[in-house]
Every structure is written in structure tokens, then in C-alpha cells.
Amino acid sequence: MRILVAEDDAISRALLERTLQRAGYEVISVENGTQAVAELIKQDAPRLALLDWIMPEMDGVEVCREIRCRKKQVYTYLILLSSRESKEDIVAGLESGADDYLTKPFDTDELKARLRTGHRILELEDHLVEARESMRFQATHDLLTSLWNRGVIVELMSNEIMRSRRERSCTAVMMCDIDHFKSVNDQHGHAVGDEVLREVARRLHNSVRSYDMVGRYGGEEFLVALNKCNPGSAVARAENLREKIAGLPIQTAKQPVSVTISIGLALSTEYTKCTIEEIMHHADMALYEAKAAGRNCVRVAQPAAGAKPVEEQPEKTQVLTP
Amino acid sequence: MAQERKQTKEAAAAEQPREMEWDLKELMERLGGDEGFLRELLLMFPDDVRMNLEKSRKAIGTGDYEGLSRTAHTMKGMLRNLSMRAAETAAALEKASQENQQEDSRDLLEKLVKELDGILPEVEAQLAGVKP
Numbered sequence: 001m002r003i004l005v006a007e008d009d010a011i012s013r014a015l016l017e018r019t020l021q022r023a024g025y026e027v028i029s030v031e032n033g034t035q036a037v038a039e040l041i042k043q044d045a046p047r048l049a050l051l052d053w054i055m056p057e058m059d060g061v062e063v064c065r066e067i068r069c070r071k072k073q074v075y076t077y078l079i080l081l082s083s084r085e086s087k088e089d090i091v092a093g094l095e096s097g098a099d100d101y102l103t104k105p106f107d108t109d110e111l112k113a114r115l116r117t118g119h120r121i122l123e124l125e126d127h128l129v130e131a132r133e134s135m136r137f138q139a140t141h142d143l144l145t146s147l148w149n150r151g152v153i154v155e156l157m158s159n160e161i162m163r164s165r166r167e168r169s170c171t172a173v174m175m176c177d178i179d180h181f182k183s184v185n186d187q188h189g190h191a192v193g194d195e196v197l198r199e200v201a202r203r204l205h206n207s208v209r210s211y212d213m214v215g216r217y218g219g220e221e222f223l224v225a226l227n228k229c230n231p232g233s234a235v236a237r238a239e240n241l242r243e244k245i246a247g248l249p250i251q252t253a254k255q256p257v258s259v260t261i262s263i264g265l266a267l268s269t270e271y272t273k274c275t276i277e278e279i280m281h282h283a284d285m286a287l288y289e290a291k292a293a294g295r296n297c298v299r300v301a302q303p304a305a306g307a308k309p310v311e312e313q314p315e316k317t318q319v320l321t322p
Numbered sequence: 323m324a325q326e327r328k329q330t331k332e333a334a335a336a337e338q339p340r341e342m343e344w345d346l347k348e349l350m351e352r353l354g355g356d357e358g359f360l361r362e363l364l365l366m367f368p369d370d371v372r373m374n375l376e377k378s379r380k381a382i383g384t385g386d387y388e389g390l391s392r393t394a395h396t397m398k399g400m401l402r403n404l405s406m407r408a409a410e411t412a413a414a415l416e417k418a419s420q421e422n423q424q425e426d427s428r429d430l431l432e433k434l435v436k437e438l439d440g441i442l443p444e445v446e447a448q449l450a451g452v453k454p
Binding site: 018108 | 392
């Protein structure tokens with residue numbers, strides 16, 4: 001583990017460095033408080049620091065205060081080194097944000113023990129951050145496919161549509177549904193069904209730009225939102241997604257499985273007065289029409305009438321029969 | 323010359339029961355018995371002392387008692403780390419300068435200079451390989 005040592009006197013610094021190196025630390029040492037702050041705010045900075053209380057330019061207490069008010073993402077465990085006369089300052093030191101203090105000249109075993117306490121605190125923090133991140137992921141993502149879950153994709157898409165209205169751009173909303181998915185489960189079992197869902201999710205996710213959004217809307221239904229989409233090319237992009245699924249069988253643990261998807265497409269520019277729910281409903285209706293038209297195709301929602309067939313019907317791949 | 327150093331060392335050793343100016347045994351314990359490292363530290367000692375005493379004289383000359391107390395503090399820590407008794411004079415100097423006691427500060431700085439002058443030959447003897 002790396003540790004920062006801030007001490008202005010060369011001999012005291014060398015002594016600290018050597019003691020810490022012997023205890024297995026990688027030591028970064030500086031001569032004053034300003035340098036200490038510069039080291040501690042770096043990306044990948046050491047997370048343990050031993051700071052002399054009295055230093056030129058900026059003292060240890062000021063360093064603690066500075067580091068704490070920056071509210072860094074990761075915690076830095078700060079230990080102040082004080083001389084034995086200044087006990088009355090201890091409270092001030094700890095209030096500045098120091099975690100602990102040591103009296104000089106330090107006892108090597110005590111120093112090591114105090115550093116172990118620091119390790120424990122940092123490990124505890126790591127566990128908490130990890131747990132928080134994992135919970136945040138679980139709360140926003142679909143467990144099986146790791147795509148955004150329904151709640152989040154709808155919210156993200158709503159925000160995006162609101163923004164596209166302000167900026168007079170277009171968001172393309174696509175409801176994608178795997179054709180005859182029930183028969184995949186029936187024929188190959190649910191484990192293969194899960195593999196198919198994961199692979200379809202992966203292909204959809206990899207086929208859009210980083211600022212587009214893909215989420216799992218329901219069982220075998222996916223919601224894709226293409227942001228700042230040129231309305232004229234929306235259909236071609238939907239076709240591209242359809243082709244990405246139909247074009248190549250999915251390799252599962254058992255055998256390759258061919259699936260296709262049907263897509264209902266709605267452009268936000270066609271529904272400037274509609275609510276988000278209404279736009280999604282229109283995309284859904286277009287999806288129904290795609291299903292009715294024989295599946296493995298794209299239908300575009302029309303504000304006034306029903307869904308419009310895509311002008312050039314693509315060659316359909318073999319539809320999986322139940 | 324080595325003879326001379328040895329005598330100094332012996333004289334200091336003779337005084338040990340009364341006042342131990344430099345507790346080398348304690349220092350070696352702190353260094354985990356690493357003689358090479360002891361040598362490294364002691365090689366830094368004369369320059370460290372010279373630089374800090376210079377700073378102190380300059381501070382006292384310009385009436386900068388805050389600067390003087392800071393330098394005295396640094397020396398106190400360094401001397402304690404080396405288990406040298408002069409640390410206590412540095413501590414007194416730090417206190418006196420904090421309290422702006424000009425006369426005391428002056429006297430204590432002189433006392434510290436004398437004590438350090440006394441210890442330098444011991445450090446040199448140690449560096450020359452004369453075992454205590």
C-alpha cells in the first residue's frame with residue numbers, strides 16, 4: 001500500500017520513510033503541506049497520509065482541512081504527527097479532519113498499529129462503496145441482460161424526448177419484440193431462452209451509438225431510443241437492428257437458435273403534443289402491425305392513421321415456427 | 323586524529339551516568355539495529371544542523387520569532403528522533419520564541435549551539451567507525 005509522508009526535516013523524513021518501507025509500504029514523501037495537498041488530490045493518490053503538524057507553507061491541520069473540504073470520491077486516512085507538548089492542539093487537529101494523531105518521536109510498533117487501524121477504515125469504506133455501487137446497478141439494470149430496467153429506460157427516454165422538443169431534434173422510439181419467443185422456451189427450455197434474451201440484448205446494445213439507450217421493457221420486449229436521430233434515417237436504423245438479430249443464429253450452449261424481432265417505430269417529431277405514454281402507445285401499435293404483417297419487419301407509427309409499412313420490404317429470414 | 327576522537331568519545335561515555343547527551347542505544351533500537359541506516363542519518367546530521375541554526379540566527383536577527391519557533395520545533399523533532407538530549411533545549415527555545423521572550427530565546431539558542439557543537443564530534447566519531 002502506498003503512503004504519503006509530509007515532514008519538513010530531512011532526517012525525520014528519512015527515518016519515517018525507512019520505518020514505513022520496512023513495514024511494507026511504498027512511500028511518497030514531500031517537504032511541506034502544499035506539496036502534500038498536491039499529491040493527495042491527484043488521481044490515484046495514496047489513501048494513507050502521515051502529516052507533520054508544523055510545516056512551512058501549509059501546516060498539517062490546514063492540509064487536513066483542505067483535503068476534507070474537497071470531498072473526494074475516495075476517503076484518505078490522515079494521521080497527524082505532533083510533538084508531546086502540544087496536547088491541547090489535539091482537539092483542533094482532529095476537528096480539522098484528521099483521523100488520528102501520533103506523538104513524536106514515534107514508537108515503531110505504535111505507528112504500525114495505528115496504520116493498521118487506517119487500513120481497517122479504508123477497507124470498510126471500500127466494502128461500503130462496492131455495496132452501494134452494486135445496489136445502484138441492481139436498482140437500475142435488468143438482472144438477466146444488464147440493460148436498463150423498465151423504470152429507468154422509460155425515465156431516460158422521457159428526459160430525452162423533453163430535451164429533443166426543446167432543441168427541436170428527433171428521438172426515435174422503438175419497441176422491439178422477439179418473434180415467437182414462447183416457442184424458443186418451449187422447444188429449448190428456459191435456460192436457452194435466457195441465453196437468447198441476453199444475446200439479443202447484447203446485439204441491440206452494440207448496434208446503437210453510445211448516447212442512444214436500450215432497455216428491457218418486458219419479458220421479450222426491448223425499448224430502444226435513438227437520440228438526435230435524423231427522421232429520414234430512422235427506418236434504416238431500425239432495419240439495421242432487425243437485421244442484426246435475424247442475420248445470424250444465436251449460439252447457445254445447446255445449439256444455434258435463429259430468432260427475429262419485429263419493431264414498432266415512433267418519431268417524437270410526429271407527436272409534439274403527445275405525452276410520453278402516448279408516444280410509447282403509438283410505437284406499441286406499430287409493433288402490433290409489424291406482428292400482423294408477418295413479423296421480422298419494421299412498421300412506423302402514423303399520427304393520424306395506422307402504422308405505415310416500410311416501403312421496401314426486406315427479405316425475411318426464416319421465421320421460427322412453433 | 324582518530325585518537326583524539328576516541329578520547330572525546332570516551333570522555334562522553336564517562337559522563338553518561340550523569341547526563342546522557344545521546345542515547346545511541348535507544349536510537350539503534352528505533353532503527354531496528356540497522357547500522358547502515360544509522361550512518362545515512364548521521365551523514366545528514368551536520369548539514370541539517372548547520373542549515374537550521376543558520377535559519378534560527380537569521381530569524382532572531384530580524385525579530386521573526388514565529389519563524390524561530392518553527393525552526394526550533396523542527397530541530398526538536400529531529401533531535402528527539404535521534405535520541406539527543408539537545409532536543410529539550412530546542413523545545414525550550416520553541417516555547418520561549420512562541421512567547422516572544424527575546425532574551426531567553428537568545429540565551430537558549432546559544433545554549434543549543436553549544437550543545438550541538440558538543441555532539442558533532444561524537445557524530446563524526448560514530449561515522450569514522452569508532453564504536454561506542
